[in-house]
Amino acid sequence: MNKERLFILLFFLSFWPVWLWYIHRMLDPSDEPIGFLSLFSAVAIALYKNNKIAIIKDSSFILIIFFIYIITYSFIPFLLRSTFAMICIGLCFSKSSDGRSDPGIIGLFILSLPLISTMQFYMGFPLRVISGSLAIPLLNFSGIETTLDGVTLICNGVEVVIDAPCSGVRMGWTASFLCYFITSVSSFSWGKTLLLSLCTWTTVLCGNALRLVALVHIELSSISFPGWWHEAIGLSTFVIMVVIILITALFINKNIQGVNYFSFNISLATSIDKLNKLNFFTYFYKESPIKQFIFIPVHLPLKTYVFMTMIFLASFIALLPSKVNAQVASHYKDHIWPNEYNGRSIQELPLTEREHRFYVDFPGAMKRFSDGEKEIIIKWVYKITRRVHPSIDCFKGAGYQISEPGLFSEQHTIWSSFKAKDSVQHLFVKEQITDSTGQTWSDVSSWYWAAVLGQTKGPWKVTTIAKPIN
Numbered sequence: 001m002n003k004e005r006l007f008i009l010l011f012f013l014s015f016w017p018v019w020l021w022y023i024h025r026m027l028d029p030s031d032e033p034i035g036f037l038s039l040f041s042a043v044a045i046a047l048y049k050n051n052k053i054a055i056i057k058d059s060s061f062i063l064i065i066f067f068i069y070i071i072t073y074s075f076i077p078f079l080l081r082s083t084f085a086m087i088c089i090g091l092c093f094s095k096s097s098d099g100r101s102d103p104g105i106i107g108l109f110i111l112s113l114p115l116i117s118t119m120q121f122y123m124g125f126p127l128r129v130i131s132g133s134l135a136i137p138l139l140n141f142s143g144i145e146t147t148l149d150g151v152t153l154i155c156n157g158v159e160v161v162i163d164a165p166c167s168g169v170r171m172g173w174t175a176s177f178l179c180y181f182i183t184s185v186s187s188f189s190w191g192k193t194l195l196l197s198l199c200t201w202t203t204v205l206c207g208n209a210l211r212l213v214a215l216v217h218i219e220l221s222s223i224s225f226p227g228w229w230h231e232a233i234g235l236s237t238f239v240i241m242v243v244i245i246l247i248t249a250l251f252i253n254k255n256i257q258g259v260n261y262f263s264f265n266i267s268l269a270t271s272i273d274k275l276n277k278l279n280f281f282t283y284f285y286k287e288s289p290i291k292q293f294i295f296i297p298v299h300l301p302l303k304t305y306v307f308m309t310m311i312f313l314a315s316f317i318a319l320l321p322s323k324v325n326a327q328v329a330s331h332y333k334d335h336i337w338p339n340e341y342n343g344r345s346i347q348e349l350p351l352t353e354r355e356h357r358f359y360v361d362f363p364g365a366m367k368r369f370s371d372g373e374k375e376i377i378i379k380w381v382y383k384i385t386r387r388v389h390p391s392i393d394c395f396k397g398a399g400y401q402i403s404e405p406g407l408f409s410e411q412h413t414i415w416s417s418f419k420a421k422d423s424v425q426h427l428f429v430k431e432q433i434t435d436s437t438g439q440t441w442s443d444v445s446s447w448y449w450a451a452v453l454g455q456t457k458g459p460w461k462v463t464t465i466a467k468p469i470n
Helices: 003-013 016-027 035-048 060-075 078-093 103-111 116-141 169-185 190-220 228-255 263-278 280-286 302-319 353-359 391-397 444-452
Strands: 146-149 152-155 158-161 347-349 364-370 375-381 401-410 413-421 426-434 460-468
Touching (some): 003 078, 016 078, 016 302, 035 169, 060 078, 103 169, 116 444, 158 190, 169 190, 190 228, 353 364
Antiparallel strands (some): 347 364, 364 375
């Protein structure tokens, strides 16, 4: 095995915590394994184009990202750690025969991460607000007087809530995959890739707004449309978006001159090459008595020693204590728990094994109850956190088949809802988040942004109710 291949192997193995986490997340039923498609595409395109897998030559940018991965490992979430790792791996796989990095392949490696649930959490609410805002002038032009209140369109006095599935997150991921697939196959430069990415997300936002306009017209129509019309409109919109993205890619490839390199990458590479030529380590080693006891291959360039040191640090950094999720539930005060719900007495039930694992680093308190007919899970959340997961993901992770996700109105408030089915039971599940002032949210993304923007203060109560369907 030559030096380059050995370095590549050690470099890949130094990300072992990321690989373990990646496999665990991708095999978790609560996540969508669609990232495998992007991973296989990236590797297949790199092999098809005969890209050279390299890290030593022209590796200044890899050094920067690898260094950031190491110094931030102990205090950033695993998804961010994995993003830095995938950028490094993508840079290794994207070296073409002329020495240029392929940004499309790097993008495909990043998309291979389990991103959908995180995108839904952080981007779901903002995307719904943007899509709703873009839909307002179109609806007004079509004769429907419309205003937007949060994520609720008020159309001719009728409230139409833009629910989480209508955020366009999945559409955005799929469009991004198409974008990076095109740029990698066509060998787009960094400039062309960035331009097509911006055009792709502009198309996604406009397309989602058009889908909302069509759905509002169906919602307000006196004609009763079958349920599959919702999916048909979404599919039709996506097909139109694909055509627009393909036409845009052809135009950019033909008419836009790309930028192949980042200027800072060139300057950094030049600086590191100058350090290599100084070869001061070789001089120090030859002039010191240490050479009598320890053999060091001094003929190697300085960059190689830097990589060797960083690979060593990355391999053992995961063994150090992590500051992420350091607070556990026992640090929070207990709450006063109800002994009845909607006039019916309730009894506490033991938490399941999966709920116990979730509760270990949950910033709050959680208990499970039953009124003899339905199960009620109550969580008290004391700080803004990503640990508040939508219950639909939890049921997916427990092996349930999910159907009919949407909204449910009860006592003038909106709940998120869905049906969950396994071999034993068929459930109707609803969930809602409330604060002490009576504000309610039907999804975690809306709650998260309201909390971040200071529109609500904790503690917050998350209520999930699962009722058997006869």
